[in-house]
Amino acid sequence: MKRFEYSGRSRQGKVTGKIQAASKREALLILRDKGIRVLEMKELPESILHKDIVIGNPVKLQHFVIYLRQFSTLLKAGVSVVDATNILSQQTESKYLRKALEQIETELREGNPLSAVSATHKKIFSPMYINMIKAGEAGGNMDETLDRLAEHYEKQHATKQKIASAMAYPIVVVFIAIAVVIFLLVSVVPTFVDMFADFGGELPAITKFVLGASEFMQKSWYMIVLFFVLLFLSISIIKRNKKTKYYFDYFVLRVPIFGSMMRKAVLARMTRTLSSLFSSSVPILQAMTIVEEVVENEVIGRVILQARDSLEKGQSITLPMKAHWAFPPLVTQMIVIGEQTGSLDSMLAKVADFYEKEVDNSTDRIKSLIEPLMIVVLAGLVGTIVISIMVPMFEIFNQVGKQ
Template identity: 70%
Template sequence: MARFKYQGRAKSGKKSGIVTAASKREAVVQLRDKGIKVLEISEIPETLLTKELTLGNPVKLHDFVIYLRQFATLIRAGISIVEATSILAEQTESKSLKRALLLVEQDLREGTPLSTAAAKHKKIFSSMFVNMIRAGEAGGNMDETLEKLAVHFEKQHFTKQKIVSALAYPVAVAIIAIGVVIFLLVSVVPTFVDMFKDFGGELPAITKFVLNASSFMQKFWWLVVLFMVACFVAIILIRNNKSTKYYLDYFLLKMPIFGKMLQKAALARMTRTLSSLFASSVPILQALSIVESIVENEVIAKVIVKSRHSLEQGRSLTEPMKEHWVFPPLITQMIAIGEQTGALDSMLAKVADFYEREVESATDRLKSLIEPLMIVLLAGLVGTIVTSIMIPMFDIFQHVG
């Protein structure tokens, strides 16, 4: 929502202030409803203090799925697209989606098609959504199109949640382990330093290592913080640059244990998206262009680009896929059968179902494997620090005895 500064006149006299609305026209209507005749109004520019900051997609996938489900239900009930958009703008809990829907509603009331109005908000409505809505408008089956979109994003949300749940545990344990180690090195180990100095004997190598690490953490803790911040910033910069993101995605796909799971998730997303687009009669070249931009994996995206060029030159869609390790024979064979039989959308849907089940079972296996490994890792780190302190303590007790 934008903020507008206004000057106006009411029955009680001159009025001025700030009003929040989706557009200048809506702001004027709001003030008019309050009995204020607007004399002058201007939008207040956003600053870092007033701008709503978001990371990644501003609308959660869960909120978007709910919006699609409700939209399909309202359209099926005979409510117009304009009124349905107005109702959903009021109901949604997502501020970003609410703001976009209010602007879309305004365009709809001016006679703009939904696909054109949605295309103005690329951060909210993906190119896949826009093109499937455009196909639904042309075919006159908007409720079916919205239902297909809802099913697509629900499956995508389910797969994403499985990946997140599989990675959440090791990340959480790793953070706890780092916190515990830092606490021990900064708060506990220094209390034994003077005791070991008074002892005067030769300390074990493991004890020297832990004491040196403790001394470093106390003196140069800011370097550790700076390093962590630098790593975080570097990852963001790498992900935002297509050329460097390719190497990051390549590395992630080649990782032991996690790589296969991430590969299956990316392939499930790609095949599900293509299947949904083909089922909505989106032209194949346009569908491939859409998938390139939303697959979220540059390794797969580059192969899709080659596949599109292959089609443009009159060759098969699967030729570049067969030459790349990221595409297993199952995908290339199923796509080839789909091309020959004219049932490419159903073949891709079957492949997507297969890989979504594979991701589900892989994440379950991964969680059962990683939980004990992370516990052993945490116990090993803490045990190493405790052991480094206990060994010289036993020597001191023996010396005193």
């Protein structure tokens, strides 16, 4: 695809922008269909400076939720899917979503269904979105489906924000502690080395340790940087491989304090996603496959696949869950009730509501516990360095006083 920069006029007045198309002629046709009369157009050179390097989903969740809410409102007002896509492509603040919607609009005008067109933009539109849209198209309730999707992503975003806020404080304090310790070892401790050398006596063990750490930091600081780089790369490689990611996720769910909170967050995401898919009449086996992809945890994901196999054999989906430590009785019991009463979607929604509240409570408790703990750790690190310097200095002053 080539990139073009254009300026022209529409009913709203003068417009400028960029567009992707296979040729200049195609770009002109796309803009003409949008009611834009092009006055000037030039092709942008193929350069890395003009390429968008994106990792993960390039569209912010809040922008995507706004898009879903506005899309639903337009459809309820009687606007067609094509015209609604055109309007939203001009209104969204996300440039990535805007580009995707512009391309989707072109393909919609050619008679392609929204679900099929959206599937070509996998970085923006998840399998859950595509399958729910497909179900909405089949059932003729696209507006309700979009509202359900918006609600799902809003709650998912709120849960992620809660976890991020709980994790942010200890991470920030750890970085501050590391920065303070490095500053003291590199800038402060070396100023006392000559004084201690002139002292000539036997230095306390704590002072020897701190002086050794200071010398290592000054001479081999690159080893520490290399360690953190290798640690970051190792975690990235582990998380990309399904086999190694399983053990990483197992550790995350088992780690003290934070593990319980993470488990509740994963269960909330799983039950919320299943509830949304079932409410939109997505086939249950297909829904289980989608959840395994979006749950973002290999430990829970494997159990979901086992539950899917159990369902294919005509058994309850709760059999593998009951045998696994990660699933509390509340989850399995509510699913059993839902299966028996034919209200599985509402039962799962109640479980999701419960665990989302539990995540809120857990994050509040963790914040109240971590704050004093991190202060004590920071004070301990700085205090150790200060004491290692002060103890031999007191001995020097005592000797000078005796003389």
